[in-house]
Amino acid sequence: MLFNSIDFVIFYIVVTILYFVVPHKLKWIILLAASCYFYMAFVPVYILILGFTILIDYFAGIYIENEHNPRRRKLLLAASLVANIGILFIFKYFNFLNLNVNILLNKFNYHNPIPYLTILLPIGLSFHTFQAMSYTIEVYRGNQKAERHFGIYSLYVMFYPQLVAGPIERPQNVLPQLRIRHKFSYDLMQSGLKMMLWGFFKKLVIADRLSIFVNSVYNNPDMHNGTTIAIASFFFAIQIYCDFSGYTDIAIGCARTMGFDLMRNFNRPYFASNIQDFWRRWHISLSTWFRDYVYIPLGGSKVSGKRRYLNLFIVFLLSGVWHGANYTYIIWGMLHGLYSVIYILIKPYLRKTPENKIAAALMRMGNIALTISLVTFAWIFFRAASLHDAFTLIRNLRSFGARPFIGDGVSNFAQSVLAIVLLFILEYKIEYYPEKFNFFSSPNILLRWGSLTFTILWIIVFGVFNGGQFIYFQF
Amino acid sequence: MKNKLVVRFLVRLTVFSLVLIVVDRLVGFTLKKIYFNQRVGQFSQTTYAIDSARQDIMIFGSSRAVRHYSPTILSEISGLSCYDSGRDGLMIPYSTAIEEISLSRHIPKLIILDISPRELGIDKTKYEKLSILLPYCEEHQQFIKYIKEVSRYEPEKLFSKTYPYNSSAFILANNSLFSKSVEKDDNGYLPLRGAMTRPEVKDYIKRMTVRSKRIRQNTELAEAKAVNYFKQFLDNAAKNKIKTIVIISPTILNNAFYLDNQTLERDLIEKIAGEYPNVTFLDFSTDPRFNYHPEKFADVFHLNKQGSEEFSTIIAQQIKANL
Numbered sequence: 158m159l160f161n162s163i164d165f166v167i168f169y170i171v172v173t174i175l176y177f178v179v180p181h182k183l184k185w186i187i188l189l190a191a192s193c194y195f196y197m198a199f200v201p202v203y204i205l206i207l208g209f210t211i212l213i214d215y216f217a218g219i220y221i222e223n224e225h226n227p228r229r230r231k232l233l234l235a236a237s238l239v240a241n242i243g244i245l246f247i248f249k250y251f252n253f254l255n256l257n258v259n260i261l262l263n264k265f266n267y268h269n270p271i272p273y274l275t276i277l278l279p280i281g282l283s284f285h286t287f288q289a290m291s292y293t294i295e296v297y298r299g300n301q302k303a304e305r306h307f308g309i310y311s312l313y314v315m316f317y318p319q320l321v322a323g324p325i326e327r328p329q330n331v332l333p334q335l336r337i338r339h340k341f342s343y344d345l346m347q348s349g350l351k352m353m354l355w356g357f358f359k360k361l362v363i364a365d366r367l368s369i370f371v372n373s374v375y376n377n378p379d380m381h382n383g384t385t386i387a388i389a390s391f392f393f394a395i396q397i398y399c400d401f402s403g404y405t406d407i408a409i410g411c412a413r414t415m416g417f418d419l420m421r422n423f424n425r426p427y428f429a430s431n432i433q434d435f436w437r438r439w440h441i442s443l444s445t446w447f448r449d450y451v452y453i454p455l456g457g458s459k460v461s462g463k464r465r466y467l468n469l470f471i472v473f474l475l476s477g478v479w480h481g482a483n484y485t486y487i488i489w490g491m492l493h494g495l496y497s498v499i500y501i502l503i504k505p506y507l508r509k510t511p512e513n514k515i516a517a518a519l520m521r522m523g524n525i526a527l528t529i530s531l532v533t534f535a536w537i538f539f540r541a542a543s544l545h546d547a548f549t550l551i552r553n554l555r556s557f558g559a560r561p562f563i564g565d566g567v568s569n570f571a572q573s574v575l576a577i578v579l580l581f582i583l584e585y586k587i588e589y590y591p592e593k594f595n596f597f598s599s600p601n602i603l604l605r606w607g608s609l610t611f612t613i614l615w616i617i618v619f620g621v622f623n624g625g626q627f628i629y630f631q632f
Numbered sequence: 633m634k635n636k637l638v639v640r641f642l643v644r645l646t647v648f649s650l651v652l653i654v655v656d657r658l659v660g661f662t663l664k665k666i667y668f669n670q671r672v673g674q675f676s677q678t679t680y681a682i683d684s685a686r687q688d689i690m691i692f693g694s695s696r697a698v699r700h701y702s703p704t705i706l707s708e709i710s711g712l713s714c715y716d717s718g719r720d721g722l723m724i725p726y727s728t729a730i731e732e733i734s735l736s737r738h739i740p741k742l743i744i745l746d747i748s749p750r751e752l753g754i755d756k757t758k759y760e761k762l763s764i765l766l767p768y769c770e771e772h773q774q775f776i777k778y779i780k781e782v783s784r785y786e787p788e789k790l791f792s793k794t795y796p797y798n799s800s801a802f803i804l805a806n807n808s809l810f811s812k813s814v815e816k817d818d819n820g821y822l823p824l825r826g827a828m829t830r831p832e833v834k835d836y837i838k839r840m841t842v843r844s845k846r847i848r849q850n851t852e853l854a855e856a857k858a859v860n861y862f863k864q865f866l867d868n869a870a871k872n873k874i875k876t877i878v879i880i881s882p883t884i885l886n887n888a889f890y891l892d893n894q895t896l897e898r899d900l901i902e903k904i905a906g907e908y909p910n911v912t913f914l915d916f917s918t919d920p921r922f923n924y925h926p927e928k929f930a931d932v933f934h935l936n937k938q939g940s941e942e943f944s945t946i947i948a949q950q951i952k953a954n955l
Binding site for chain 1: 641663763783789799806842
C-alpha cells in the first residue's frame with residue numbers, strides 16, 4: 158500500500174482508531190494484522206518470505222541466547238545471516254549474477270544451463286532483511302535480550318510504518334516500545350500528524366513534481382543536451398531526497414501518532430559541507446547499520462591508513478550493492494567510496510575556516526556547492542536505467558551551455574523550480590534558525606492553523622497526485 | 633484525563649476540518665472564476681471545445697492537431713467552418729472524451745482525428761493527463777468515467793473544490809496577468825514559429841538511430857485500452873453517420889515509426905480505420921513533401937507555420953474533393 162494513496166489514508170485512520178480503542182494486550186495483534194494487510198496490498202504471496210525470515214531469526218535469537226559455547230553461538234549467527242542474505246540473494250541478485258555468468262560463458266562459447274528466475278522482487282526486502290539481521294547480531298553481541306513473544310518479534314520486523322522503506326531500526330529502540338502501554342497523547346498525535354503533512358508535502362509537491370521532468374530526460378538519454386541533463390540530474394538529487402525523506406517523515410509521523418519513536422533518517426543532507434558530513438545526514442539508519450555491522454567489525458578507523466581506506470571503500474561498495482543488482486548502483490557506491498577516501502586523504506591539507514564571518518560563510522557555501530555537485534554526479538549512475546544510459550548522459554554533458562529543453566511546458570518547470578526554492582528556504586531556516594518561525598507549532602492559533610491550512614491547500618493546488626510509488630520501495 | 637484529551641483532539645480536528653473545507657471552497661470558487669473567465673490559452677480553448685464549438689469540421693488530437701491544421705485555410709478552401717479541439721500532450725482517451733461531449737451537443741459534417749502511433753502504445757501518462765477534464769466534471773457528468781482512468785478515487789477527490797484546478801495555478805496566473813503576451817489561437821490552431829536546420833536533423837537522426845538500437849530490443853506492443861478508445865472514437869462518429877478522416881500527419885524522418893518501434897501501432901491504426909466505411913485513413917509520415925524538409929518543421933515532432941499551412945492546404949483540397 159502506498160502512503161500517497163487514499164487507501165492508505167483510510168487504512169491509517171481505521172488502524173489508529175482501533176489501536177487506541179482496544180485493550181493494551183490486544184494492541185500488538187491490531188498492529189501485526191494491520192502490518193500484514195499493509196504488506197499484502199503489494200503482492201500477497203510475499204508475506205510468506207517475510208514469515209520465513211521472521212521464523213528463522215526468531216528461533217536464531219533464542220538459540221543464540223541460550224547457547225553458551227562461543228563457537229556454536231557464532232555458527233548460529235552465521236546460519237541466520239546466511240539464511241537472510243540467501244533470500245536477499247535469490248530474489249535480488251541471482252538473475253544479475255546469472256546474467257553475468259551467461260555473458261562470460263558466451264565469450265568462451267559455452268552455454269549457461271542455469272535458467273533465470275521469473276520472480277518479482279518483494280517490496281522493501283533489503284530493508285526488513287537488514288532490520289532482522291540487526292536483531293540477531295545484537296542478541297549475539299549481548300546488547301539485546303532474545304524476544305520470546307513471537308507476535309512482538311514479528312511486529313518488530315513488520316511494523317507497517319517502516320516495513321518497506323525504513324528507517325532500518327535497531328531492536329534496542331523498537332522492541333521495548335512494542336511492550337509499552339501507549340496512551341493517547343495529544344501532543345504526540347498533533348506532532349505526528351504535522352510530520353506526516355510535511356512528508357506528504359515533500360513527496361507530492363516536490364518529489365513527484367520534479368520526477369516529471371527527470372523522467373522525460375532520463376527515459377530518453379540520447380535525446381538531450383548537457384544543460385538539460387545537468388538540470389535533470391540536479392532535479393533528481395532533490396527528487397530522491399524529498400521522495401525518501403518524505404516517506405520517512407510519513408513513517409515516523411505515523412508511528413509517533415501511536416506513541417512510537419522511530420529513529421531519524423535524514424538531517425538536511427544538502428547542507429553538508431563535505432562528503433563525510435553528507436553521509437552523516439543521508440539515510441542515517443543505513444549508514445549507521447553499515448558502520449555498526451560492517452565498518453567497525455572490519456577494524457573501522459583503528460587500523461592502518463590503507464586498510465582504513467579499503468574498509469571505507471568496501472562499505473560504500475556494499476551500500477551500492479544493497480541498493481540493487483545493477484552496475485549503476487555498484488558504480489554509485491564506488492564513487493561515494495572514492496569521494497570519501499579522497500576526502501580523508503586531503504582533509505589535513507584543507508584550509509581551516511577563516512575567522513572573518515563573511516569569508517567563513519562563503520567558504521561554507523562553496524563547500525556545500527561542491528558536495529552537492531559531487532553527490533549529483535553520482536546520482537546520474539543511480540538514476541540511469543543502465544550503464545550505457547549513464548555514460549550516454551555523461552557524454553552528452555559535454556554540450557553543457559546549450560539551450561535546455563524544459564519539458565512539457567513552462568508551467569511544470571516553473572512549479573519544479575518554485576518547489577526547490579521553497580525547500581531550500583525551509584531547510585535553511587531549520588538548519589540555521591531552528592527555534593525561529595516555527596509556524597506549525599506557534600502558540601498563536603491563527604498562525605498555526607493558517608500555516609497548516611496553507612500547506613494543505615498548497616499540496617492540493619501544486620501537488621502531483623498520480624506520481625506513483627516511492628523510489629526506495631524497489632530496494 | 634485520557635478521554636478529555638481525545639475529546640479535545642477530536643473537537644479541534646473537527647473545527648480545523650471545517651475551516652479547511654471553507655477555505656478550500658473559497659479558493660476553489662476563486663480558481664473556478666479565473667479558469668472559466670480565461671480568454672486566451674489552452675484552458676479557454678478546451679472550454680470552448682467542450683461547451684460551445686458548433687463548426688462543420690471538428691479536429692481532434694494532441695499537440696500535432698493543435699499545430700498542424702489551420703482552420704482558416706481549411707474553411708477558405710472547403711467552404712466549411714472549422715474548429716481545432718486538439719490539446720498539447722493529450723492523446724486518444726482525451727480525443728474520445730471531447731468528441732463524446734461535442735457530439736452530444738452538435739453533429740459536425742466532418743471529423744478529423746490526428747493520431748500518432750505512440751498514442752496506442754503503452755504509456756500510462758495518457759490517462760493521467762485526463763485530469764485536465766476535472767474542472768468540467770461538475771457540469772458534465774459524462775467525464776466521470778474518463779477521470780476514473782486517472783485514479784479510482786478521482787470522483788471522491790472532487791469533494792475538494794480546489795482539486796479540479798490542481799497544477800493549473802501557474803497557467804491561470806500567466807494567462808490572466810499577461811493575457812496580451814499569450815498567443816491567441818485561430819479557432820484552436822496555434823502554429824509554431826521557427827525552423828529546424830539541417831545539422832539539427834542530422835543530429836536527430838544520429839540520436840534516433842542510437843536510441844532505436846536500444847528500444848527495438850523491446851517487444852512491440854499496442855495497449856488494448858488505448859485501442860479501445862480509438863475504436864470508441866470511430867464508433868461515436870459512425871453512430872452519428874459523420875464522415876471521418878484519420879490522419880497521421882507529416883514527420884521529419886520517413887522512417888520515424890520504424891526507429892521508434894511503433895510500426896505495429898501504425899499498422900493497427902490503418903487496419904481499424906479500414907473497418908469503418910465512413911472513415912478515410914491518410915498517412916503523411918512518408919510524404920516526401922515534408923520528410924527531410926527542416927524548413928517546414930519547428931522541432932522534430934511538429935510542423936512550423938509554413939509547414940502546417942502547406943499541410944492544411946493539402947488536407948483542405950482532399951476535403952473539398954471528397955465531401
